[in-house]
Structure formats: structure tokens, C-alpha cells
Amino acid sequence: MSYKIAQIRLVSSHPEVYEPCDDSFALVDALLSDRNNLLELKPMLCMEVGCGSGYVITSLMLMLGEEANGAQFIATDINHHAIKVTQETMEAHGVYAELINTDIASGLENRLAGSVDLLVVNPPYVPTPEDEVGREGIASAWAGGENGRSVIDKILPVAEKLLSKRGWLYMVTLTANNPSQICRQMMKKGYASKIVVQRSTVEESLHIIKFWKDNDIEADTNDVITNSKAVPLGIVDSVRSQIQRLSFWGSCDINTTTN
Amino acid sequence: MRLLTHNMLSSNIKGVTKGFPLKIEVEKVVEKQVEINHDFLRNIFPKIDWKAFSDAARTMGYVELPEQAPDPSVLESDLDFLTKFHHALLELHLEEGALVCPETGRKFPVNKGIPNMLLHEDEV
Ligand SMILES: C[S@@+](CC[C@H](N)C(=O)[O-])C[C@H]1O[C@@H](n2cnc3c(N)ncnc32)[C@H](O)[C@@H]1O
Numbered sequence: 518m519s520y521k522i523a524q525i526r527l528v529s530s531h532p533e534v535y536e537p538c539d540d541s542f543a544l545v546d547a548l549l550s551d552r553n554n555l556l557e558l559k560p561m562l563c564m565e566v567g568c569g570s571g572y573v574i575t576s577l578m579l580m581l582g583e584e585a586n587g588a589q590f591i592a593t594d595i596n597h598h599a600i601k602v603t604q605e606t607m608e609a610h611g612v613y614a615e616l617i618n619t620d621i622a623s624g625l626e627n628r629l630a631g632s633v634d635l636l637v638v639n640p641p642y643v644p645t646p647e648d649e650v651g652r653e654g655i656a657s658a659w660a661g662g663e664n665g666r667s668v669i670d671k672i673l674p675v676a677e678k679l680l681s682k683r684g685w686l687y688m689v690t691l692t693a694n695n696p697s698q699i700c701r702q703m704m705k706k707g708y709a710s711k712i713v714v715q716r717s718t719v720e721e722s723l724h725i726i727k728f729w730k731d732n733d734i735e736a737d738t739n740d741v742i743t744n745s746k747a748v749p750l751g752i753v754d755s756v757r758s759q760i761q762r763l764s765f766w767g768s769c770d771i772n773t774t775t776n
Numbered sequence: 777m778r779l780l781t782h783n784m785l786s787s788n789i790k791g792v793t794k795g796f797p798l799k800i801e802v803e804k805v806v807e808k809q810v811e812i813n814h815d816f817l818r819n820i821f822p823k824i825d826w827k828a829f830s831d832a833a834r835t836m837g838y839v840e841l842p843e844q845a846p847d848p849s850v851l852e853s854d855l856d857f858l859t860k861f862h863h864a865l866l867e868l869h870l871e872e873g874a875l876v877c878p879e880t881g882r883k884f885p886v887n888k889g890i891p892n893m894l895l896h897e898d899e900v
Contacts, residue, residue, distance in 0.1 A: 561819050587813025589780065589820075589866075600890050613810070615781045616890050624788040624884075624893035628796065632784075632823055 520552060522576035529605035530570060531598045535658035537572035539718050540689045544639050545576045547687055547713040547725035552580055558685065560588050560634035565614075566621055566672060567640055568592035569658060571603030577637065578612040588634075590614035593622055596657065621675050633679040639689040641668045665694045673699070676728075677706050686728040687713065696724050707734045777870045777891050779832050783824055785891065787877035787884075789899045797828035798875035798884070800835045806871045806889075812862045818851045820865070833864040840864075 522545055523537075530536055548555065565574040574592045581588065592614050594600050600618045607613060622629070641650070641658055642665040649660040650667045661667055669690070676686050686708075690696040700710040709731035716723045787795030826845030833841050840860045850857045874883040875891055882899070885892050 561816060587811075587816030589816065591781070591784075595894070597890075597892070601888075604888070604890070613808075615778060617777075617781070617785075617893060618890055619788075619893035620895070623895070624785050624891075626788075627786045628784040628825075 520549060521579040521582065522549070523572050523579060523606065523610060525572075527606065527609040528570050528572050528575075529602045529609065531602050533596065533655045534599045534602045535569040535655065537570055539716065539721075540639050540642075540723055541569070541572050543714050543716045543723050543725050544573055544637060544687065544689050547727070548573075548577055548637065549580060551687075551713060551727070555581065555635065555685075556584050558634060558683065559586060562629070562633050562681075563588055563590045563635040564622075564629075564633050564637075564679070565590075565592040566636070566638045566675075567599075567658075568594050568603045568616070569596075569599050569639070571599075571606035573637060573639060574603065574614050575606050575610050575612055577635075578607075578614065579610060591617065591625070593617045593619050593625075595620050595651070599658075621672055622679060626675060626678055630678050631681055634681050634684045636676055636680060636684065636686045637688075638672055638676070638686070640672055641665075642689065642691045642694055644693050661694070665691055669694060669699070673703065677703075677708075680730070682730055684730065688726055688728070690724050690726060692722045692724070696726060700726065700728075703728050704734055707731065709734060777886055777889055778866055779829060779836070779868055780820070780865050781891070782832050782870070782875070783829050785875065785893070787879065787882065788893060789877060789880055789882060789895060792877060792879045795877055795879060797825065797832065797878065799878060800832055800870060801874040801876060801883070802836060802870065803872035804870075805836050806869045807867050808869060810866055812859065814851075814858060817858055817861055817865070821848060821851055821861075824865075829864070833868070836864075836868050836870065838864050838868060 528537060568574050574590060578590055592603060597618050600616050604616060642661045643659040644665040645660040645662060647662045649656055650662040651657050680686060690699060703710060707730055708728040710726050710728045712724050713727045714725040785798055787798060830841040830843055841864055869889055870886050871889050873886050875886060876883050
């Protein structure tokens, strides 16, 4: 059965806003493949950080549809053009999310702590010189600094803070971001993880990773992983081996396609 | 921006300790009808700072909410209350105006319904 998602012809655009691309499609596919689980989760507050064109948040609202049972949606972007484009994209599809022009979730972190049940992020993940990160214009949509991790590493602690106990995070990563290291790091905070979608293009190998709080993993302040059951470790191991098995190194040279 | 969001936003300027609630300066309010969902209202109720919410509603010109947080039992039985709570939380939009930091007076503009919480370099 196929569900409704955003239609490309109704997605608005602007020269300085990231257009839906392989990574956006992979993230929406990951959400689609998990749709039934998402409905069972019954999220109350859903959020996207870095909404860009609005393709992902619009698709999420459409695929959950009526069954979302009153769930509310919030999206942020640091680029005000992206916020405007997202607003147009949502209007064209007849859906509504609250939009905030901010850095990651700045301003929301205190009051929204522990309340977000579903967080989706397609961050700027392309390895670039550090000084390209967060620059004005379209570059900030992909420029991720060293190993593409600069923005990701800022988002993860915010995600942990915002997620509710039963909350899920879906995040796009590139092989160069060292996703298995991200999973290990999140495991220290008590999160299990798995790859929902893996996709290789000529340019890059993308993984959509899902994180969720696993009570069997005890977050440990000494950075020592303690777990009462073997399952969560196994999950991370499986993530690692999947990544090794499926990925290859591509040149992530997005610049050539945009110059 | 709806009052649900207002209730979740604080001033993020460096050195500000609480930064909540943000004062609302109203230039334009619009109303957009949405379907009521009782489950959502019941679930979100405990997360709402009632004083900030009812004050904000009054600033936006809606005076029907009780000033004190009502007993949660009204969520089960009182349809009239649920309707008002829903209207104030999800149907009133600050379309144009500003959010003002309660500690520094710094204004965060709201244009076309979008709050701009971006900070200047010396505020981070
Ligand atoms: C790779 S694009 C993804 C856009 C869209 N979500 C999609 O999947 O098509 C990354 C987005 O994150 C935004 N972004 C970059 N740094 C950010 C930050 N610090 N806070 C919020 N958004 C940010 C960019 O403006 C851009 O829109």
C-alpha cells in the first residue's frame, strides 16, 4: 500500500534553499517504512531540525494523516528563506506545522525538553573546511566541517535533551561522518540504534539511522558502556557491520554540481 | 505562531537565566480553524504553563480562559472548557508582532507568523 507524501511539483523553491535530493528521499522512505510503528508510537509532538524546502516535514504530516490523532508538528531552520519555502510547500499541500527561524532548537530547548516524541534531521553532513560551516547562503545546507560532523555533533546533545522517554530520532548520515562512532556515542547516552535505510549513489553512501531510548542500556557518566542484556550492543555491532558491508567511499563533491 | 509555541519558547540570550515567558507585542492576530482533538489537549495540558498561556491569550485579545490553572478533571468532562483551551492554544496566531525577552527587553520579531530567534554574535 502506498501512502501520501509531498509532491515534488508542489514543493516550493528558492536559489538559497536546499532542494529535495537523494538524502531527503531516503529520509522520507525511512519514515514510510516505519509508518505503522510511528502510528503505534502515537507521537504527540513531532519536530524537524533543518526543514529546508519542507519536503520531509510535509511528507511526514501527509503520511501520518488523519491517524496522527492531533499530533502537532514543529520545524526549524537557520535559513529564513528555507522557512518561507517550507511555509509555501506546506500551504500547497494543505498541512500546517509551526515554523521557527532558529539555530537548531535554540529558544525551545528549555521548555520542550523531554517532550519531543519524533525528531527527524537531515543535517549538513558533507565534509568541508570548517570555515564553510554556517555561512550565509546555500552552502550552510550541506557544509558539515571536519568529517561532516560539526553540525551533527551540535545537534545530537540537543536531540537527547528534546526527546521524550519514548522518543525516536531519525537522522541522515554519510559514511564519512563515521555513523558507527555516532551510534556508539549515542549508546553511552542510553540510545539503541539501527539503520532503517541504506543507499549508495555515485557520490555518497547514505544511512538513515533511527535512535531510541533503550532502558537496557544504562547511560554511564564514566563513558563505560554497561548493559544488562547483550541485545543493545548487538544492535550497534550490527549497525557497524552493515555499514562496513554496504558502504563504499564516494567523492562527496556536491560543490561541482552546484557551481 | 500559535500560543502552543509561545508556551514552549524562551529567550536564548547568553546570561539570561529564565527568559520565560516572552512578552507578546501584538500587531496582528489571525484565527485559523482546526479540528479539535481531545486526546491531544489532555496530553499537552500538563506541559502548559497556565499563567503564561492565559496571560498570552489575553494579550492576543482572548479573555475566556480562567486565570488559574483549572483542575485536570475539567479535561474529562467540560466540553466548553476544552473548546476554549483548543481555540486559544491552536487557533490564534500571532501573525505580526514581537516576542520580548522578560529580562533584557530584546525583541524577537514575528513576521508572517514566523518567530525569528536567531541571535547576534554578542548574544550567543
Ligand atoms: C541537507 S539540508 C536538508 C533540507 C531538508 N530537510 C531536506 O531533507 O530536503 C540541511 C538543512 O539544515 C539547515 N541548517 C543548517 N544548519 C542549521 C542549524 N544550525 N540550525 C537549523 N538548521 C540548519 C539548512 O539551512 C538546510 O535547510
